[in-house]
């Protein structure tokens with residue numbers, strides 16, 4: 001919703017409504033002064049979060065292969081910067097989140113975890129990351145996590161911030177938090193319940209079992225299994241899979257994502273009002289008029 005298209009021609013009332021709606025999406029879940037935790041995280045460097053844009057699909061790469069793409073302090077900060085960059089990408093339609101070197105992510109970097117292992121830093125890091133991942137999840141792009149290798153702990157949580165998950169036949173997602181005396185803190189438990197329901201989520205969190213691709217598909221955590229683990233092939237297949245859902249103009253695709261996010265996040269009446277606002281930006285829009293001018297048969 002951060003990039004909702006708001007035409008200038010709308011009357012002031014509707015425009016204001018839409019602007020309010022936009023600020024809802026950019027609004028952080030946790031309002032706090034982020035300066036202290038940013039300064040702290042800066043002290044734990046290593047790896048990077050890379051953003052590549054190719055046409056209408058962007059790829060975010062979690063990049064620290066020597067530690068199985070574990071998330072350092074500076075990677076947490078870079079992820080926020082990349083998400084902000086994507087929020088202002090007006091022509092985008094799709095996003096792929098993947099790890100470098102044929103694996104996804106082994107979670108928080110344990111060196112960083114040990115260094116901020118006190119209640120205050122833990123809490124502010126948790127709020128910072130929840131704010132970032134909520135903004136990632138709300139991006140008006142259809143997003144898919146390409147899970148190769150392992151997605152452990154925080155890595156498993158990251159996969160849930162995408163709309164969809166594709167796994168290879170050899171990959172696994174595992175919520176290992178319990179084994180570390182923890183629960184997810186990046187919003188992963190909340191999102192997991194939304195994706196696979198309460199009972200399945202409780203089983204995965206309380207067992208810390210590995211979820212291989214066949215099981216993930218069965219319980220609705222994964223949307224497709226890719227039979228080969230060859231990286232180039234997996235990327236091509238992921239792009240092909242995504243392209244089915246992002247056919248059409250970026251304004252239409254972004255509006256579709258926005259109404260779906262609204263339905264997931266807002267109470268019924270608020271969501272219906274939001275849907276009405278978004279609808280009003282699309283009705284009689286150039287895309288709508290162009291479609292109406294053609295002879296249509298949806299056979």
Ligand SMILES: CCC(=O)SCCNC(=O)CCNC(=O)[C@H](O)C(C)(C)COP(=O)(O)OP(=O)(O)OC[C@H]1O[C@@H](n2cnc3c(N)ncnc32)[C@H](O)[C@@H]1OP(=O)(O)O
Nearest residue numbers: 066067068070106107108109110111152153154155177182
């Ligand atoms: C709740 C928040 C969290 O996410 S806490 C972090 C949860 N994650 C973990 O505990 C992961 C622990 N690591 C492992 O289980 C294994 O390293 C996994 C990921 C399965 C990979 O095994 P394997 O393919 O055999 O590689 P390896 O163990 O030799 O690892 C290569 C080097 O990478 C390192 N590494 C791995 N994960 C992390 C991590 N999360 N933080 C920091 N370093 C990590 C390993 O220690 C190893 O380093 P080194 O080559 O021995 O120096």
